[in-house]
Amino acid sequence: MRTFLRGCLLWGVLSGVPAWSGPPPAPAPPASPAPPVPPASPAFSPEVQLCLQHLKPSERARATKALGPLDELPRYRVQLDVDPAAREVTGRVQVEVLARETPLTELYLRLTPNAQGRRVTLSGAKVGGRPVKLERPEPTLYRVPLEEPVPVGAAAVVDVAVKATVPQAAAGGGGMLSGLLGGGSRGGGGDHGAFSATEDFLSLVGVVPQVPPTDAVGRPWDGPQGIGDLALYEPAHVLATITVPSGWTVHATGAPMGEVPERNGRMRFAFAAAAVRDFPILVSRGYESSTATVGGVTVESHYAARDKAAGERVLKYASAMLEEYERRLGPLPYTHFRVVEAPLSGGAGGMEFPGLVTVATSLYRGSADPTEALAGLQGMEGLEELLGAMGQGGNPVMAHLGEVLERTLEFTVAHEVAHQYFAGLVGSDPIHMPVVDESLAQYTALLYVEWKHGKGAADAQRKEALVSSYHLYRLSGGKDGRADRPTGDFADEFEYGALVYGKAPLLHQASRQLVGDAAFLQALRAYVDTYRFKWAGGDGFTRELAKASPAHAKRLEALRVRWWLEAHGDEDLGKADLASMLGAQGLGDLGDLQGMELDPASKQLLEQLMPGLLGE
Structure with a gap:
């Protein structure tokens, strides 16, 4: 808890974003122990040191060689409150981007859920603490104008309020054999349930606005097209706290910073991630988990309680795969990797993100009862x-x-x-x-x-x-x-x-x-x-x-x-x-x-x- 609280309070002081919404929580031991903070270079700010817990110490030099000074990467500070019953998400996100080679005159923020309709909105934007009017050139894209260019070596700090309504998850779709064989389904796949909700599971992929890569003339890369993946971003650091009702659990990319109960009966989860290209957030109820360790990586399998046997097999599969891949392709740089069962749609078997992947519920249940895997498929x-x-x-x-x-x-x-x-x-x-x-x-x-x-x-x-x-x-x-x-x-x-x-x-x-x-x-x-x-x-x-x-x-x-x-x-x-x-x-x-x-x-x-x- 000490690490978690220090991170939240430090983040609030440094960013100007309140560390807590409402009164501070009553002292209580965390539901799971927070990892110790390893020694870090005094050149790194305490905030970056928190994020670097997600990188294996042996991989930090390699990351620096590829990316430059790790304290110059973009930073996201995320504070969200999730209401599963109402299927709503509210909170604030702060984005800090350093002008590394040329002055910054504008920033773009991508919100992939809006490719399926206006599901996430941004408001109350501030740049350097001063209000600014957002522009929306595309459904998934916001433009943040910077009144004065940010010189090289300085950072643009954008703060926005986030509000989202999560749609009900669609029923399964696609032909039986096309799903089994990886062929996909007729028509557009949408987001395969990446931003959707069921009674016991919310997938909030894309709810955090992120800065898209840009081409040689400064135009942002294209957003999702209704087929295939959604987006990918420049490596960045993330500090996030997500609050959910008691009995719900948050799964996200990064090193867990602890779980703190609040006076209103809710639970606040925190994560710190380093040099990641995306930051998925999933929320579940009634899930169990199994854990293993491979080459310094904590491998976690999270699954619905009724699917425990399959969830434990998935852990064995993922652990064996990571061991083989690390031996032949090189080490995974992160300290944590999670596989989460999810009610994917549109014939998708899985979805990938840095440090976290989802696998379709139909596959967890299919070997035991093939009719469950095929239920709801069109035709x-x-x-x-x-x-x-x-x-x-x-x-x-x-x-x-x-x-x-x-x-x-x-x-x-x-x-x-x-x-x-x-x-x-x-x-x-x-x-x-x-x-x-x-x-x-x-x-x-x-x-x-x-x-x-x-x-x-x-x-x-x-x-x-x-x-x-x-x-x-x-x-x-x-x-x-x-x-x-x-x-x-x-x-x-x-x-x-x-x-x-x-x-x-x-x-x-x-x-x-x-x-x-x-x-x-x-x-x-x-x-x-x-x-x-x-x-x-x-x-x-x-x-x-x-x-x-x-x-x-x-x-x-x-x-x-x-x-x-x-x-x-x-x-x-x-x-x-x-x-x-x-x-x-x-x-x-x-x-x-x-x-x-x-x-x-x-x-x-x-x-x-x-x-x-x-x-x-």
Whole structure:
């Protein structure tokens, strides 16, 4: 508690933002012990020292080398109050940005939830303590004019009030097979529930306004397009306190600074984060947690109480994955990593943020009861009837589906953990170049399957999760095309999933076959080391491969053009075939309608369900 209180009071003194709203809390021991403050350089302010608890001491020098002095990074001071019953969030956020190379004449603040409607508003803005009128050039973007340029070496300090109304979470959507295979759903995916509320869970991703990166002429990067990821930001420090009713818990990125009860029966949670590209906030009720330690990283799994068995498996998966990734890709710089079960929508299996990822509730429950994973999916009316009819003859369809969903759960966790490197450490533009980080996270997850379960299992997973995704899209009438393009250029989530998650990652398989395993893994590690905390372009990994295998430089670039910029999917992945695709899922008996030993009524029902199976 001493660390937590000192951080809040210090923050209030330094920023001018009140450390507490209302009377100070009565003395009480924290619900969980606050970590000790490690010794830090006297050059760092106490506020930065608090944030640096989130960085491994061994990683601070590396971060400084990549980012420059760590006390010059942008800082966010966040104080929010959450009312789950009303689905409302109120509070204040202070943003401090140093003019490092050129004077500052304006700042932009991005609010990604507003891509789905005006859900978060800013008001009462002040710059350096003086009122300023905000401008809103785009739905997700606020412009903060600075009356006088902020000279190099000085900081612009913007303080704003935040108010948000969180929408009710949407029911599950998307075709059954498209969801299992990573193909996404027809239509735009929105934010997949990133900013939504259920009775026991609020996802508040994007509620904290953040400064977007800018291009060479000072224009902010584009915001979310309704497909794919939402945003990514420059590494920054965050000090946050979030107050919730008693019985609710806050999950966020960063080192926990403690939990303090307030006199009104509410609980205040605090977090300090260092050099992170985003700051997600989740609030849950009735959750339990399990914890492990890997290489100096506290790994936490948070899950609904009814899903404890799956939540503990997720902890084992995440711990094993982090151990493999740290050994081969380099250390994760942060002291804490969290996996949180979340009621995602729109066919999403997971969502990634620095130091925290979410995994869909449907995957936690699917292996035990596949019908729960499929419940609510569009076009799936009558599926239980079909599965029941097939099961009467001893066909273990449900068991097969359970096995597929468990593999999907493990693979999804591997994909999300890999995102801690791509694009958590190695930053890339998620809107203009989503193929960069998504393809590497997907292929690194395949590498994990190979390292953990063998090449045979990895080859089966490649067919099940990647190739089948592309084939399903083609069977549904989708056209092959360029994978390396902005998210807004895709027709829908189905096309996006098939080309970005299905076809594009197999560039890395082709590159690996060309240069060999040793050169490929050498280049992958060099890529992480070279662009750690920085931004990588679309050809960054190809250039590292060329350094590791100079004789293949031209061929490597030709492969990148072929797999990412042209349309050769049918040639490279084979012609789509429903029977072989379902066979890759361990559901081969579903693949041949004519050869299936089903009664005529069941065959007719399956034919009726095909549009839903294909995501149409």
